[in-house]
Amino acid sequence: MKLTDLNRHGEIGANSMFVQLGDFNILIDSGLHPKKLGYDALPDFEPIENLHLDLIVLTHCHLDHLGSMPIVTAHNPKTPVITAAPNVTLAPRMLRNSINVMKRQREEHGIAEYPLFLHRDVAQFTKQLTIQRYGRGEIYTKGKDKVEVVLHCSGHVAGAAAVELIHQDRRVVFSGDVLFDAQRTLPGAELPTGPVDTLVLETTRGAQGRELKNSRNEEIERLIDQIAAILERGGSCLIPVFALGRMQELFRIIYEARQSGRLPQSPIHAAGLGMAICEYFDKIRKQTQLVDFDIKMLETMDVRNIDLNMRPGRDLPRKGIYLVSSGMMVEHTPSYKVAASLLPHPNNGLCFVGYCDPDSPGGQLLAARDEATFFFDALDYNAPIRASIDQFDLSGHADRSELLAYAEQSVARAIVLTHGDQNARDWFSQELTARMPESTIVDPEPLTEYHI
Ligand SMILES: [Zn+2]
Ligand SMILES: [Zn+2]
Structure with a gap:
């Protein structure tokens, strides 16, 4: 060979x-x-x-x-x-x-x-x-x-x-x-x-190594607690996700956490390719049973189309959970723009759920999370870091x-x-x-x- x-x-x-x-x-x-x-x-x-x-x-x-x-x-x-x-x-x-x-x-x-x-x-x-x-x-x-x-x-x-x-x-x-x-x-x-x-x-x-770290389920539990804490203090929660796969899993996690009373009802802002893929997952479920994702679940979840006409630094006009791509907060993507509005406000929180390349804006923000400011290069905006920033291992x-x-x-x-x-x-x-x-x-x- x-x-x-x-x-x-x-x-x-x-x-x-x-x-x-x-x-x-x-x-x-x-x-x-x-x-x-x-x-x-x-x-x-x-x-x-x-x-x-x-x-x-x-x-x-x-x-x-x-x-x-x-x-x-x-x-x-x-x-x-x-x-x-x-x-x-x-x-x-x-x-x-x-x-x-x-x-x-x-x-x-x-x-x-x-x-x-x-x-x-x-x-x-x-x-x-x-x-x-x-x-x-x-x-x-x-x-x-x-x-x-x-x-x-x-x-x-x-x-x-x-x-x-x-x-x-x-x-x-x-x-x-x-x-x-x-x-x-x-x-x-x-x-x-x-x-x-x-x-x-x-x-x-x-x-x-994960040898000393939590299992995937423990990480999901920790994530739900953190989302609940952010919503409880009156903030918005940004979860940057990959459009294919992770976004649909997060919908499922949030749905189940609401069913069991661990998360309050709040709007979920989402858009773009990931929403289209939700529909495809539903189709794939019907045709092949190879995924477990029912689009009807979203009808009960108050999912709203995200309005991206936001200004860096000015808090998000609509509270709730922002489930948007890209997962690594790449420049010009919805998650990058949402982060620039959310970061200066202490009630808000950012939850990373997957791998962030150290060179990506997401990776750089994680590395700088204890510092005072973060520079959004593509927006020419230097944001004070006041929102909470956490990472969960849902790789x-x-x-x-x-x-x-x-x-x-x-x-x-x-x-x-x-x-x-x-x-x-x-x-x-x-x-x-x-x-x-x-x-x-x-x-x-x-x-x-x-x-x-
Ligand atoms: Zn892959
Ligand atoms: Zn790959």
Whole structure:
């Protein structure tokens, strides 16, 4: 087997792994780097430019895995894109939203190459989507060669899959993004068990131990208490969320906390892509039962469209819970604007519920939360920090100890590290080398072909 990581910047970046297995050319994911702009955000397609891909697999619809798929399918218009059923609904919506964002960025930042693809490329990509059920193998043939593809539920987000490729007597497993814990809207991962030949393992949380910290449920309890405290003191509560997955789970958490009397009724301000995805989740529930999200729940919750005509520093005109993207409070997004209004007022509170990249405004605000002020660069506004700022660990990724245990039981001959910052990969590299001395641990250099 030959394996090349096309994610040119390493890190979590623009995920895309090119695998040559027997006669098959297979691409797993093709994302966009969340922090880069223009061509620099793409995977480096050079190794696959002049060849035909036989199979493409989409593990899930976060843009770091999906965001550049239409470019790949434009070059491979006959190749099936194998994926789980929910992604047929979610992927086109995420990509269309991404085109709109790129068009806006073209205007704002003068990035001439944006958008990187067009709506017709999304339509072409959508045509190629080929649904496969979790746990059911599908055999593909090429000449005399054949490969079996099996998708396994990987938790994480609706439609997320780990990918198992079976070629001759070799099993290769790509973990995808994994969460073993069940979420309020989704069951946890059920990954294939060992022995496998090669395991490509995500390492997102390699730099953070949870060993001494709370469980996911304890974190949810702590979050509910904090939201209740903020509302009780007459403040508004901002929860920056990812539009796909975390927003729907938060609706569920708030709904259930109200049912049990732990949270008072108060308006929830939300808008945009996340609300559209609520409707898609409801549709997916009806069609596949793969998510547990009923849109009727929102009808009882006083959900209001957010008015973003707010002025930095002036308190939010409408009290309540603000459930808005982006999760990392990226510039120009609703959560960034809401934070600039909410932060100077001591009754208010900000609750981060997921991972914030240290370079993102959310990450910078968390690092500066004990300081007097925070500068909102994109608004040219220096805000006094008077609202409370807390972080809750509702990550969509498995703990490093869980992934380590999974890797150990796989008794894989080779383990390839992916989807993590360098310090996260280093931790896995060290631990796996110590615990699995028989195995080869590879932290792949981008664009280098490995014979495994
Ligand atoms: Zn993901
Ligand atoms: Zn990811």
